[in-house]
Amino acid sequence: xxxxxSAWTKPAASxxxxxxxxxxxxxxxxILMFILDANPANDLVSFVExxxxxxxxxxxxxxxxxxxxxxxxxxxxxPAVLYLFVGHGIARRLRQL
Numbered sequence: 001x002x003x004x005x006s007a008w009t010k011p012a013a014s015x016x017x018x019x020x021x022x023x024x025x026x027x028x029x030x031i032l033m034f035i036l037d038a039n040p041a042n043d044l045v046s047f048v049e050x051x052x053x054x055x056x057x058x059x060x061x062x063x064x065x066x067x068x069x070x071x072x073x074x075x076x077x078x079p080a081v082l083y084l085f086v087g088h089g090i091a092r093r094l095r096q097l
Contacts, residue, residue: 006097009095009097010094013090013091013092013094013095014091016087016094017091019087020083020084020088020091021084021087023055023079023083026051027052027077027080027083029048029052030049030051030052030072031072031073031077033048033049034069034072035069035073052076055079055083058079059075059078060075061075062078063075
């Protein structure tokens with residue numbers, strides 16, 4: 001018996017949504033840590049920064065303004081919003097199949 005579309009599309013949509021949400025949370029957490037001047041020597045801060053750098057590698061130097069907090073907010077915030085919109089959009093489309 002062939003696999004029905006709804007049998008794989010709903011779980012796939014849930015996985016895509018979860019990945020998009022996790023990516024956005026990591027980026028948002030890094031923005032918050034940067035603005036609150038978290039200790040860069042801390043292992044958690046270092047891990048979040050490395051993950052955020054990887055997730056935002058395509059936009060990290062999109063804006064090169066002098067105000068550090070605004071530069072970080074834009075260069076990491078834009079990918080967070082895009083991951084949410086694109087991930088949830090793909091998941092919504094899969095659920096409609």
